[in-house]
Amino acid sequence: MEVEQLTGNLLQGLVLGAVYGMATMGLSLIFGVLRIVNVGHGAFIMVGAFITLWLFNAFGINPLLAIPFAFMFGMGLGLIFYYAAIRKLRNAPELATLLVTFSFGILLEEVVKFIFGSEFRGYNWIVGKVNLGVTVLPMSKMYACFGSALVALLLYLWFNKTRAGVAMRSVVQDSEGARVCGVNVGGVYAFSFALGIGLTVVSGVMLTMFIPVGINPYMGGGYTLKAFVIAVLGGLSSPYGAFFGGLIFGLIENGSYTLFALIPGVEPFAMTRFLSFAMLLIILLIKPTGLLSTK
Amino acid sequence: MKKKLIKFYPLIPVFTVYILLFFIGKNVPGMWQLVAMLLFYCALGQAFNIFLGMTGYVDFGYVAFMGVGTYGMALAITRLASIEELGIGIIVAGFALALLMSTLLSLAVGAVALRLRGAYFAIATIGVNEGLRFLIEGARIWNGSEGLIFVSDINNILGRDTADALMTFWADVMVLVIAALAAVVTLYYMRSKIGYALTALREDEDAAKVMGINVTKYKIIAFITSSCFAGLIGAASWALKTPYVFPPEVFEIQYTIEAIIIVLLGGAGTLLGPVAGGLIYGISKYYLAVYVPGFQLLIFAPIIIVIITLFPEGILGMLKNRFQNTGLAHFII
Amino acid sequence: MPLLKLENVTKRFGGLIAVNRVNLEIKAGQFIGIVGPNGSGKTTLFNIVNGVFFPEEGKVIFEDQNITILPPYKRAPLGIARTFQIPRPFCGATVRENIAVGAMFGTHGRYVNVDESLEIADNTIKRVGLRKHRDKPAGILTPVEKKLMEIARALAMKPKLLLMDEAMAGMHPNDIDRMVDFIKKIATEEKIAIVAMVEHIMRALLGMAEKIIVLHHGAKLVDAPTKEALEDPKVVEVYLGKNTKK
Numbered sequence: 001m002e003v004e005q006l007t008g009n010l011l012q013g014l015v016l017g018a019v020y021g022m023a024t025m026g027l028s029l030i031f032g033v034l035r036i037v038n039v040g041h042g043a044f045i046m047v048g049a050f051i052t053l054w055l056f057n058a059f060g061i062n063p064l065l066a067i068p069f070a071f072m073f074g075m076g077l078g079l080i081f082y083y084a085a086i087r088k089l090r091n092a093p094e095l096a097t098l099l100v101t102f103s104f105g106i107l108l109e110e111v112v113k114f115i116f117g118s119e120f121r122g123y124n125w126i127v128g129k130v131n132l133g134v135t136v137l138p139m140s141k142m143y144a145c146f147g148s149a150l151v152a153l154l155l156y157l158w159f160n161k162t163r164a165g166v167a168m169r170s171v172v173q174d175s176e177g178a179r180v181c182g183v184n185v186g187g188v189y190a191f192s193f194a195l196g197i198g199l200t201v202v203s204g205v206m207l208t209m210f211i212p213v214g215i216n217p218y219m220g221g222g223y224t225l226k227a228f229v230i231a232v233l234g235g236l237s238s239p240y241g242a243f244f245g246g247l248i249f250g251l252i253e254n255g256s257y258t259l260f261a262l263i264p265g266v267e268p269f270a271m272t273r274f275l276s277f278a279m280l281l282i283i284l285l286i287k288p289t290g291l292l293s294t295k
Numbered sequence: 296m297k298k299k300l301i302k303f304y305p306l307i308p309v310f311t312v313y314i315l316l317f318f319i320g321k322n323v324p325g326m327w328q329l330v331a332m333l334l335f336y337c338a339l340g341q342a343f344n345i346f347l348g349m350t351g352y353v354d355f356g357y358v359a360f361m362g363v364g365t366y367g368m369a370l371a372i373t374r375l376a377s378i379e380e381l382g383i384g385i386i387v388a389g390f391a392l393a394l395l396m397s398t399l400l401s402l403a404v405g406a407v408a409l410r411l412r413g414a415y416f417a418i419a420t421i422g423v424n425e426g427l428r429f430l431i432e433g434a435r436i437w438n439g440s441e442g443l444i445f446v447s448d449i450n451n452i453l454g455r456d457t458a459d460a461l462m463t464f465w466a467d468v469m470v471l472v473i474a475a476l477a478a479v480v481t482l483y484y485m486r487s488k489i490g491y492a493l494t495a496l497r498e499d500e501d502a503a504k505v506m507g508i509n510v511t512k513y514k515i516i517a518f519i520t521s522s523c524f525a526g527l528i529g530a531a532s533w534a535l536k537t538p539y540v541f542p543p544e545v546f547e548i549q550y551t552i553e554a555i556i557i558v559l560l561g562g563a564g565t566l567l568g569p570v571a572g573g574l575i576y577g578i579s580k581y582y583l584a585v586y587v588p589g590f591q592l593l594i595f596a597p598i599i600i601v602i603i604t605l606f607p608e609g610i611l612g613m614l615k616n617r618f619q620n621t622g623l624a625h626f627i628i
Numbered sequence: 629m630p631l632l633k634l635e636n637v638t639k640r641f642g643g644l645i646a647v648n649r650v651n652l653e654i655k656a657g658q659f660i661g662i663v664g665p666n667g668s669g670k671t672t673l674f675n676i677v678n679g680v681f682f683p684e685e686g687k688v689i690f691e692d693q694n695i696t697i698l699p700p701y702k703r704a705p706l707g708i709a710r711t712f713q714i715p716r717p718f719c720g721a722t723v724r725e726n727i728a729v730g731a732m733f734g735t736h737g738r739y740v741n742v743d744e745s746l747e748i749a750d751n752t753i754k755r756v757g758l759r760k761h762r763d764k765p766a767g768i769l770t771p772v773e774k775k776l777m778e779i780a781r782a783l784a785m786k787p788k789l790l791l792m793d794e795a796m797a798g799m800h801p802n803d804i805d806r807m808v809d810f811i812k813k814i815a816t817e818e819k820i821a822i823v824a825m826v827e828h829i830m831r832a833l834l835g836m837a838e839k840i841i842v843l844h845h846g847a848k849l850v851d852a853p854t855k856e857a858l859e860d861p862k863v864v865e866v867y868l869g870k871n872t873k874k
Contacts, residue, residue: 098353270432274430284408498718505704
């Protein structure tokens with residue numbers, strides 16, 4: 001009985017983990033290319049969630065169709081923020097970029113609160129369920145999982161098969177060298193920031209497919225922290241590392257929840273969160289470049 | 296002799312501000328609440344500046360030290376409440392415990408996180424803060440997520456009148472004393488080798504090492520000092536003013552952010568900066584809450600972005616440049 | 629007793645051997661030139677001497693003390709100072725503060741207080757001719773001034789051994805003359821051993837060296853008195869590019 005429950009939870013964890021992973025790719029991409037930690041990360045996820053919610057509730061648009069819209073919107077936001085502030089902070093101390101990205105997050109939260117209010121919302125998208133033997137999953141969660149995996153795959157192909165993708169990779173490895181080789185480094189920075197934000201907003205769509213309730217302007221904070229743990233798991237500067245980090249994180253989160261629930265006298269939810277941060281510290285200590293990186 | 300005294304001139308404007316605040320609060324009716332808030336923000340800025348400003352390391356988990364300080368006071372009061380002859384000594388015990396707990400935590404965090412640099416350090420400290428909060432809630436330490444409520448304990452042991460005076464007035468005076476103490480320590484560091492070592496490692500850690508500076512030692516000194524002040528502020532302002540403690544409140548990352556804003560706004564690594572930053576931040580927050588309730592953050596966020604992109608040196612940086620070769624230069628650092 | 633002795637020092641980065649079994653001896657007060665093209669392992673060698681890297685093999689001995697795995701901040705007080713190829717001033721601090729840091733944590737660091745250090749800084753500033761920049765932030769100096777300031781900072785440490793990494797790289801010819809004169813001056817005035825590292829054979833500077841060491845692909849190619857070294861056919865080969873095989 002408990003074994004079956006654990007397997008079911010782990011499977012759920014894997015499905016959720018794919019979404020988590022996708023939700024961290026933008027963070028890793030921006031850190032990898034620009035060496036900036038986007039502390040306002042979760043707010044961009046929240047924007048994606050609201051886009052989905054708004055399109056669904058106001059126009060009845062299928063959340064899957066919200067993805068391209070969210071992506072374009074995120075790219076636009078990214079470009080605006082890049083040219084408004086990030087570009088001027090290229091050589092500024094870390095403190096400045098941390099605080100500016102944090103302020104972006106606050107700004108987005110407050111604007112969304114201004115427009116939509118701060119109560120919790122949700123939507124109800126019924127597309128059936130699928131029985132996986134040990135557990136039953138709504139199809140929407142499967143869409144979110146496969147959608148995330150597909151985005152990760154597309155990003156991988158784009159990085160490796162297109163000229164722009166290769167240029168971006170060269171900047172990650174050696175920005176000075178890339179500049180010498182004629183790569184428009186400034187352009188790559190702007191585009192990477194926009195792409196990172198675009199991906200993050202899309203992940204907000206995916207997350208609402210997984211959890212279509214609890215949407216509110218401040219929902220992003222928790223995801224920012226989870227994304228940090230996942231990004232560090234995956235090596236902080238590698239988007240694919242982040243994707244696999246997400247899978248591992250999803251497994252650990254759901255698996256440990258089941259186990260903590262068996263221990264009397266503890267609150268399993270809080271202990272699960274504690275475990276993820278303990279993991280973060282341990283990984284940072286023993287291998288700050290990430291468990292999944294070969295460096 | 297005069298040369299020796301000149302060194303302490305920068306304390307004059309700081310103390311003038313604190314004394315003025317105290318008298319305004321004491322004598323203008325209805326002002327004490329605002330003054331108390333300003334004192335809190337000045338103290339917070341001064342305390343955090345010792346680490347953030349002087350080392351350039353971003354500790355996103357700074358509020359955790361205020362949190363354990365609050366718990367220190369709370370634990371002392373709840374555990375010692377039965378010993379009635381302790382009287383006001385219980386507050387002293389509370390501060391001692393707050394100091395001890397924040398020191399221990401800063402030693403542990405410092406030993407682990409200070410090996411990391413830049414973004415890795417910042418992320419690790421977020422992990423410490425959140426991890427600690429969820430450990431307290433999850434393992435039900437110190438009453439877990441139900442928190443500790445000790446209003447009745449304070450009333451019992453001190454008597455209602457003393458307890459009221461403590462909560463509404465003396466706690467804020469204690470914050471004032473802590474802020475003044477932080478200013479003295481900051482200036483002492485700035486004028487000693489510690490300050491020079493910290494400046495060097497903030498600007499270029501590897502070069503500092505080659506110059507013979509034991510960077511780990513000086514980072515830890517700044518970290519522990521700053522964290523201890525945070526613990527004291529938590530004990531005085533949070534535990535004594537509002538005699539209860541809940542994990543989500545005392546580990547709220549928002550306070551770390553406020554502290555960062557204050558330090559940056561005023562000028563990181565300066566003595567007068569955090570005071571100026573605390574005053575401006577506190578006053579604007581207070582009046583924004585009065586005139587545009589609910590929209591403070593909407594207004595703050597763009598302002599922060601503008602300040603950081605256009606005036607990265609903060610207010611003090613600008614003042615310093617302006618008064619560089621005048622007599623006032625001795626007062627402004 | 630040699631001041632500094634390297635015994636069979638080897639340092640690898642992954643599969644790449646940056647420094648390969650290098651032996652070296654420097655006597656107190658000696659002026660030595662280390663020459664080698666870019667990537668020949670010069671900077672790595674410096675980093676081994678001042679402790680930024682620890683070698684995988686071999687020993688570093690300073691005044692009879694084995695310092696092979698001593699952290700850098702413990703080596704500076706022994707009397708090892710360096711300047712960087714690209715100057716690394718503490719940009720936000722003033723020139724005076726920068727140099728005072730040298731005095732404070734250098735060889736006599738333990739015995740001087742802040743005021744004395746600032747006094748040493750003032751004297752050093754006069755000597756290098758940066759007096760009018762004394763209270764400016766070091767970050768706004770010109771590249772040449774930064775180099776001078778870095779040397780002043782190193783001198784304020786009162787070192788026994790001064791490692792100068794490309795003191796003239798990227799300088800205008802006029803400035804190079806000024807810098808060479810300056811280095812000559814401190815070499816004669818101070819009783820410190822100077823190891824100057826240059827990418828190209830600079831007769832102006834190397835002329836005053838007692839001996840020259842030529843590094844090539846991490847290994848010592850030549851170690852001879854200046855005159856011999858400069859005429860060594862192997863050196864000519866390295867610099868005229870006849871030896872193109874890697």
